[in-house]
Amino acid sequence: MKRWLENELVCPECTTGKPALSLEIEKIQEDDVIEGRLTCPQCRQTYGIHEGIAVVVPEKTLPVTRETGGYNSQAMLQSYLWSHYSEFFNGPDATDAYKKWAAGFQPEDGWAVDIGCSVGRLSFEMSRTHTRVVGVDTSTAFIREARKIAASRCLDFEMVVEGRIKKRRQSDLDPRFRYDAAEFIVADATALPFASDRFITAASVNILEKVPDPALHLAETDRVLDKHRATFLFSDPFTWDAAVSDPDLWLGGRNSGPFAGRGMDVLSRIFEGGHGFFSPKFSIQEKGELLWKIRKTDHLWEYITSQFIIGKRDSQ
Numbered sequence: 001m002k003r004w005l006e007n008e009l010v011c012p013e014c015t016t017g018k019p020a021l022s023l024e025i026e027k028i029q030e031d032d033v034i035e036g037r038l039t040c041p042q043c044r045q046t047y048g049i050h051e052g053i054a055v056v057v058p059e060k061t062l063p064v065t066r067e068t069g070g071y072n073s074q075a076m077l078q079s080y081l082w083s084h085y086s087e088f089f090n091g092p093d094a095t096d097a098y099k100k101w102a103a104g105f106q107p108e109d110g111w112a113v114d115i116g117c118s119v120g121r122l123s124f125e126m127s128r129t130h131t132r133v134v135g136v137d138t139s140t141a142f143i144r145e146a147r148k149i150a151a152s153r154c155l156d157f158e159m160v161v162e163g164r165i166k167k168r169r170q171s172d173l174d175p176r177f178r179y180d181a182a183e184f185i186v187a188d189a190t191a192l193p194f195a196s197d198r199f200i201t202a203a204s205v206n207i208l209e210k211v212p213d214p215a216l217h218l219a220e221t222d223r224v225l226d227k228h229r230a231t232f233l234f235s236d237p238f239t240w241d242a243a244v245s246d247p248d249l250w251l252g253g254r255n256s257g258p259f260a261g262r263g264m265d266v267l268s269r270i271f272e273g274g275h276g277f278f279s280p281k282f283s284i285q286e287k288g289e290l291l292w293k294i295r296k297t298d299h300l301w302e303y304i305t306s307q308f309i310i311g312k313r314d315s316q
Helices: 059-065 074-089 097-102 121-127 140-152 214-224 263-271
Strands: 022-029 032-039 046-050 053-056 111-115 132-137 154-162 165-172 182-187 201-205 229-236 283-297 300-314
Touching (some): 053 140, 074 154, 074 165, 074 283, 097 121, 111 121, 121 140, 121 201, 140 154, 140 182, 154 283, 201 214, 229 263, 263 283, 263 300
Parallel strands (some): 053 182, 111 132, 111 201, 132 182, 201 229
Antiparallel strands (some): 022 032, 032 046, 046 053, 154 165, 229 300, 283 300
């Protein structure tokens, strides 16, 4: 964990006050805390830092971070590395979705948070336009890889061709990425470990349908965004799944109730002040959709249409 995050993290377990965590360092290399712990002065909950990775999640989320399958599996890791970075090694069928998402950011004097950052591509894009960027994800494997890329400043991984046959992919990345300005931690999108109003920009790309309480994710995003000047990039394919979240909590994909209708329509209403999620509301600057792909093997792909909204608030 980069030392510049030391005074920025708060306790995700505390529902009031959100006190800053105190850092105890056991091992440090230059400005990177390799081993240590963070402690809440209020509830005394501790959060570990191991091999440079800070895990700052509520106790209920810990089992997710320790899973060896799903988003922590090697197969999923190589799939997302291709999805994020394939254009840099001229991968066949590479997508330019991340460049298009990043085009919504303007140079800003302030911090950004990438919620559900996966292996870090959008965080690195945001480092070009913001003072600091913090990427968060519940996948320890994803966070480890994003930190590895930041340290080596290049891409180096194996991707599956078929079965146990693999091929190596190596490449340089965008020389404009400011790797020292980005850091990655394990954190929960529904219990963000940051003080209120800390960020001027937030991104939530393709995770709303993957959290158990979508409304809480949006509420937490609003809490950590500046109330006077902020940009929010939201994107999602709205592939609601009852195995992930109760259908009564879906923000769209429903035939009745306050969130009836298609997800994009519901989120548009929410951005513009409907349902009381965002205060103050966001002015929608742009809406659209992007093709996003995940490669699993040479002959197995996922093709996803992710709909996006860019919202701004500016009371100055």
